[in-house]
Structure formats: C-alpha cells, structure tokens
Amino acid sequence: GIQVEQSPPDLILQEGANSTLRCNFSDSVNNLQWFHQNPWGQLINLFYIPSGTKQNGRLSATTVATERYSLLYISSSQTTDSGVYFCAVEAFGNEKLTFGTGTRLTIIP
Amino acid sequence: SAVISQKPSRDICQRGTSLTIQCQVDSQVTMMFWYRQQPGQSLTLIATANQGSEATYESGFVIDKFPISRPNLTFSTLTVSNMSPEDSSIYLCSVRVYEQYFGPGTRLTVT
Numbered sequence: 691g692i693q694v695e696q697s698p699p700d701l702i703l704q705e706g707a708n709s710t711l712r713c714n715f716s717d718s719v720n721n722l723q724w725f726h727q728n729p730w731g732q733l734i735n736l737f738y739i740p741s742g743t744k745q746n747g748r749l750s751a752t753t754v755a756t757e758r759y760s761l762l763y764i765s766s767s768q769t770t771d772s773g774v775y776f777c778a779v780e781a782f783g784n785e786k787l788t789f790g791t792g793t794r795l796t797i798i799p
Numbered sequence: 800s801a802v803i804s805q806k807p808s809r810d811i812c813q814r815g816t817s818l819t820i821q822c823q824v825d826s827q828v829t830m831m832f833w834y835r836q837q838p839g840q841s842l843t844l845i846a847t848a849n850q851g852s853e854a855t856y857e858s859g860f861v862i863d864k865f866p867i868s869r870p871n872l873t874f875s876t877l878t879v880s881n882m883s884p885e886d887s888s889i890y891l892c893s894v895r896v897y898e899q900y901f902g903p904g905t906r907l908t909v910t
Contacts, residue, residue: 721898721899723898723899725901731836731889731903731904731906732901732903732904733891733901733904735898735899735900738897738898776841776842778842778899785830785847785895786832786844786847786857787832787844787893787899788844789841789842789843790841791841792841
C-alpha cells in the first residue's frame with residue numbers, strides 16, 4: 691500500500707516563530723488532507739489539498755502531486771497551535787485514507 | 800461538512816469484557832470508517848462499513864474481534880471484544896462528505 695512519511699517528527703518552537711511541516715507519499719493520490727489533533731484528541735480538518743496551494747489565516751498548504759509531497763506552513767505560531775499534525779492521503783482507486791506518521795508541534799510561550 | 804458524535808467518550812474496562820462504541824452522523828452517508836489510534840501512534844484503519852453489507856476489514860483486524868454493525872445510513876457500531884490491555888486506544892469513527900471528517904473519538908483503557 692501507499693506509504694506516507696512526515697518530517698520532522700518533533701518540533702519545538704517559541705511563540706511567534708514560523709514552521710514548515712513536510713509530507714512525502716509513495717504513489718499518486720487523488721485526495722490529500724491535513725489535520726491537527728489537539729491535546730484532547732480531536733482531529734480538526736485543516737486543508738483538503740490534493741494539488742495546488744491554499745491559505746487559511748496563518749496556515750497555508752502546498753501540494754506538488756507530480757513530486758509526491760505536500761507542505762504545511764504555520765506562521766506566527768501560537769500556543770494553541772500545539773498538538774500533532776497529520777497528513778493523510780488516498781491513492782487512486784482506493785477509497786481509504788492512509789495517515790502519515792505525524793509531526794508533534796510544541797509552541798513555548 | 801459532517802457532524803459526528805460518538806458514545807461513550809471514554810471508558811475503563813476490565814480484561815476479557817467487550818465494549819460497543821456508537822457513531823451517529825448528521826447526514827446520510829454511504830461509507831463509514833472505523834480507525835484505531837494506539838498511544839503515541841498514528842491512525843490505522845480498522846474497517847469500512849457500508850449499509851446493508853458486511854464490513855470490509857483491513858489486514859490485521861478480524862470480525863470476531865471487532866464486529867461492526869451498520870443498520871442505516873447515519874449510524875454504526877464497533878464492538879471491541881474480549882479486550883486485553885493492548886486494546887487500550889482511541890477509536891474514531893469517520894465519514895466522507897467531499898473530504899473526510901472524524902468524530903471526537905472514544906478513549907478506551909483496558910485494565
């Protein structure tokens with residue numbers, strides 16, 4: 691099946707810093723989503739982005755499908771951004787979302 | 800979008816018992832998905848449940864251990880049977896309405 695790797699696995703930043711999270715996948719995809727799992731375990735949808743670039747406030751994402759990677763940018767980090775960020779993909783012909791390994795982000799005041 | 804609720808939100812169970820988790824969606828959906836998240840790990844798909852047919856299980860998961868019901872287009876249950884401490888996880892229900900949405904999860908601890 692499709693493999694999804696995220697980097698870095700852990701990231702600790704001061705409040706106000708910017709960060710870039712990466713997601714690499716091993717096959718062509720027709721769906722790619724970014725989620726934020728908050729400290730209470732809730733998965734929050736951030737982006738549905740199988741290709742192209744999207745922005746939502748301080749967050750933006752870019753997927754380069756031909757090169758099989760996606761990037762999530764977080765600017766001016768806040769403590770509420772802490773948690774685990776997951777990338778999840780759906781390969782063509784396979785209606786199942788496969789999750790990446792996750793990036794644990796900790797924002798220090 | 801979709802709004803998903805799960806019951807119970809958390810439970811502590813004894814080894815050898817079973818727990819049934821309920822998932823309710825605010826709209827009719829064809830497929831519902833059940834995921835498991837073990838402590839400190841990513842999410843793993845357990846099975847896909849279509850209304851009116853047997854659930855399709857992923858490698859490593861079997862119906863005897865994780866029986867699933869799907870009586871209608873807005874509801875599903877997952878039972879974790881004959882539990883052991885290794886079953887301690889968060890169990891999440893999910894649906895796809897253009898993009899995929901997840902319920903709040905059921906945090907299960909087996910002692």
